[in-house]
Amino acid sequence: MKITIYGDRISGNCLKVKWVADRMGLAYDWIDVDILSGEAKTPDFLKLNPAGQVPTVVLPDGRSLAQSGAIIWHFAEGSDLIPASPFDRAKMLEWMFWEQYSHEPIIAVRRFHKHYLSKTDDEIDPSLLVKGNACLARMETVLSAQRWFVAGALSLADIALVAYTRFAPEGGFDLDRYPAIRSWISRVEEALPIEP
Ligand SMILES: N[C@@H](CCC(=O)N[C@@H](CS)C(=O)NCC(=O)O)C(=O)O
Known part of the structure; x- marks a missing residue:
């Protein structure tokens, strides 16, 4: 029995799960769920995940798991994607929680409104651009001094953060302003690897 991953490839949260499953060499079936x-939100899907969201995975024993951060943690348990030291693991979680609370709800949301709902800039909450650039500036500062977010190596923190950062231009964010982020995106894409 394989893992089943329910996901939509337009979703960075779903891609995180795919990339970690691929990196770990896990056998899985991918079921496309068109969120748009x-x-x-269909009755059948809500039985799998009452929150009505992807990514959702069903493990070979039938148990299901949602939330990209929880899924990638489960898939990567015991691997080099999770640092060995307790402090570094906690630091990795710090970045992953920051991504979910302060980065994804801004950068991914602006991308969704601009790229998928085709809203003009005037129709989008102007604070998203300001807050998104503040997130990117914070990342740029970190990545100007180090190659990876935690413990000098690729970890789940980089994977969680790269997912929507590489889509940021679709949200109207100019990554040419952030050269260290651009180099890091290339490093993560090469290390995983990520299909273009
Ligand atoms: N925090 C969750 C977010 C899940 C989420 O918001 N999923 C979106 C796609 S990125 C979704 O399923 N939207 C469909 C809908 O709400 O109908 C995670 O990291 O997995």
């Missing part, structure tokens, strides 16, 4: 047409 409401497939995550």
Whole structure:
């Protein structure tokens, strides 16, 4: 029995799960769930994940798991994607929680409104651009001094953060302003590897 991953490739949260599953060499079936047409809210899907969201995975024993951060932690347990030292593991979680609370709700949301809902800049909350650039500036400062977010090596923190950062231009964010971020994106893409 394989793992089943329910996901939509337009979603960075789903891609995090795919990349970690691929990096770990896990056998899985990928089921496309079109979030734009409401497939995550059908009665059948809600039985798998009552929150009506992807990514959702069903493990070979039938148990299901949601939330990209929880899934990638489960998939990567015991691997080099999770640092060995307790402090570094906690630091990795610090970045992953920051991504979910302060980065994804801004950069991914602006991308969704601009790129997928085709809203003009005037129709999008102007604070998203300001806050998104503040996030990117924070990352740029860190990545100007180090190659990876935690413990000198690729970890789940980089994977969580790269997912929507590499899509930031679709949200109207100019990554040419952030050369250290651009180099880091290339490093993460090469290390995983990520298909273009
Ligand atoms: N914090 C969750 C976010 C899950 C989420 O918001 N999923 C979106 C796609 S990125 C979704 O399923 N949207 C469909 C909907 O709400 O109908 C995670 O990291 O997995």
